[in-house]
Amino acid sequence: MGKKTTHKFKAEVSQLLDILVHSLYTNKEIFLRELVSNASDALEKVRFKSTSEGSEDTVTPEIRISANEEAGTVTITDTGVGMTREELMRNIGTIAHSGTAELTRMAKEGKESLDSLIGRFGVGFYSVYMVADEVTVTTRSIEEDAKPVKWISDGKNDYKLQELEEDVARGTTIEVKLTEEMKSRFANEAALKNIIKKHSNFINFPIYVGEEKVNTVTALWREPKFQIKDEQYAEFYKFLTYDSEDPFDTLHTSVDAPVQFNALMFIPKTDEDPFGMGRENRGLDLYVRRVLIEKQNKDLLPEYLGFVKGVVDTEDLPLNISRETLQDNVLIRKISSTLVKQVLGHLEKMAKDNAERYDEFWHSHGTIFKAGYMDFLNKDKFSSLVRFNSSAKDDAKGLTSFTDYISRAKEGQKEIYYAYGPSREALGLSPYLEVFRRKGIEVLYLYEPIDEFVMDAVRDVDGFTLVSAEHADMAKLDQFESLEKEEKPEALSDDQQTTLDKLMARIKETLGDAVTEVKSSKRLSNSPVCLANPDGNVTSSMDKIMRVVSKDTSIPQKVLEINPDHALVRNMITIFEKDENDPFIDQAANQLYESALLLEGYLTDPHALVGRVQDLLTKSSGWYVKSGE
Structure with a gap:
């Protein structure tokens, strides 16, 4: 057994570890994600070394994780490059070689959440001390004649280093002795499997928990498109969304500039949000080098493209970037801009090549898509796609x-x-x-x-x-001709026109402030009257929306337009000529106004209108009976 030496952590490292361990950082399970990511990196380095040297590595690349409930430990082993004594001191004995004091200051001041600090400064390994009393790292480098080394620390003040004489397989084994509080949470294989499936499911190397391979689904977005069959896309879509149906459409893309990323996006067959929960249940899963950073990231695609499901994987983001930092990240904005163009371009091609298929898409997702009227940068594309x-x-x-x-x-x-x-x-x-x-x-x-x-x-x-x-x-x-010859009554004589003007004045007097004006209309042919907004700018429907928003339940004042060629209006002119005080004029004025209100959706109390209709029907049926005698 080689000599065991003890090394003290730098003061700021001790401070940082103390902050990490005693922080309010709740997502403690990410310690496993960090250790698996480190193991994956070690395996990638072996692959790169073999490829660049043209040699063949005979060791099977894998990551194995086990739990010992009795001892309260979790062990993570990889067959990667391993570390020499010097590399171990450099990589774990100090934190990211520089910036530690700055990191400690930021963590102390609480200016940035700890999940953004971990990883940004290369301190992913140290997240293990949120759950561990002691950590033992045993490693042997791929370098020839490298001796195995053991590193042990409680993460407080110092760490012990020892070169081992016994034969140890190449790679790294990390044994985590869990705190009493964390044993029940993590010292069991079921919990470890769930964490792997959640955070590290698409790591490029097999991950075993006990004897079971956990990451069984391929990171399909990383595979060449020409090699993937529709059935594989459908299988991955169902795994991702829990939808029982195949996707309606698939968009698989790889981008090198302005940001390097891969994306695999799906359009479902139907709108799966019948209860309007779409604001929360939307977003693409964001990965960095196959490691999940955020489930359903809301910033990669705007809300009006929220029907799109899928994943985005980039090389260019730091592995453990926080949600708060993501929102302000320039790279995320660049990825988003590219993704929006790709989705809209894909829909444009669908609309051009297969109108029936696009109509099918629209009936499922058009209501959500219409919210894109606020995307002024893509106004032309939006205009071409709306139906x-x-x-x-x-x-x-x-x-x-x-x-x-x-x-x-x-x-x-x-x-x-x-x-x-x-x-x-x-x-x-x-x-x-x-x-x-x-x-x-x-x-x-x-x-x-x-x-x-x-x-x-x-x-x-x-x-x-x-x-x-x-x-x-x-x-x-x-300027446009009517389709058929209109059968209009004879034009009003000058006397009749004068009577109509007086009649309209009388109707205005009868209705009072309920209308702003009563005037003759050119637009009507079959209807005797209609209501129009006095300003001529806001439509009736928009006026209703604005009233709902402002909780205004009053009936708006509108212009009452009269059709001078309608038989009812002509009859009213005749009645008015004979007797300006005939009660039918006031009765008809109120009836026409309330009928127009009813059509507009403003009439909340129909009692007077119904009573008037019944009275008129009674009178008209009496006239009808008398004329038949």
Whole structure:
């Protein structure tokens, strides 16, 4: 047995170890991740040495982990390069060769979380002292004639070094004597397997816990694409997401610049978030050199691409970077920017090559995707990918793009018209759209509140302005011929026009402050009246959204537009000519106003409207009976 020597830690190393051990750092299980990562690095060095020297290594590369519940120990063994006495002192006796005082100061001041400090300064090994009373490292270097060395320390003040005379296999064995508190947590193989599967599942070398190989799933994102079959992608997707279905689509990419990373991303077949939990249940798993850094990182892809599942693995980040630091990391922002472009480019290609397949994607994930209206950097790509139902389609499932709409636009038309409604049926009956139906001008149908924000953000596409049908310029619509000859009544005489003006003034007087104005309309054909926003800027649907946000339950003041060619209005003109005080005028004014409110979704108390309808039906049925006698 060689001579045993004792070496004191530098003062700042002792301080750091004290801070580590007595910190509030809760994720103590990462000690195993750090030791496995070190073992993996040692095995990689053997592989590199063999390749560069053209020699063949006869030792099987592996990592073995065992637990002794009775002794309260965990042992990690690798068949890697091992260390000489000098390397052991250099790598473990001091911390990262420099910066220790700075590290200690930062840890003391609490300016940065400990999980970001570990690893950044090369102190991953020392995380073991969060769970250990004593650690023994036994190692033999791959270098010829290197003697085995043993290193023992309680992580407080000093460490003991001893060269061994007995034969020890090449590589490194670390025996961790757990504290009393940690024995129940880590001195059992089941717990160790769970930690490996969580943090180190894709390490490139076999990891055994006891006799069982734990990391059985290949890091598929690191494999050449041409070698991978669809079944392998599907198997990996199911392992990753617990989805029972195969993925709808797969995007496997390898990037060298501006940041080096591999990514394997999947689009599920269906939206798996029926209860709106997507904000939390989204994100790509972030790995550094096959080691999991963060599950479901929220910064790699924006929320509107939250339906994408998968992993990103980079060489360029430090292994143990904290979540807080990740959010401010320039490399993460560069990776994110590249990933967004790749996903959007992939969707653009799908939309171009197979419209039916893209429609399938849209029906599953379109609602989430529409939140991308806030991504101004990718506005053009977003605009080309967004889809809506349309009056040109036969049913509510039919989709159209802005480009499709433009291809069908009438000669001289430079607007894309849209309208919001609760359903296709409701929009088919909307008074605002009568002029569009009459002239055969396509209108995009919006069914969800977010659609309004999309239109507001996009504003124009290829020289076409997005305009709400409600705010359409009638002068522009007048240039287009009606599809069929309109059967209008004779134009109003001057006397009738004068009576109509008086009638509208009377209706305004009857309704009082409920409306801002009563005026003649050019847009209506089948409906007697409609309501319009007085400012002409905010649509009725957007007004509703704003009222919900501000918790305003009042009925807004609007403009009441009257259709002078409607039979009911013509009858009211005749009645008004005979008797300006006929009670039917006031009754009809209130009825028309409340009916318009009902269509707009503002009428909360329908009692008066129903009572009036019943009264009118009673009277009209009496007139009908009398005329038949």
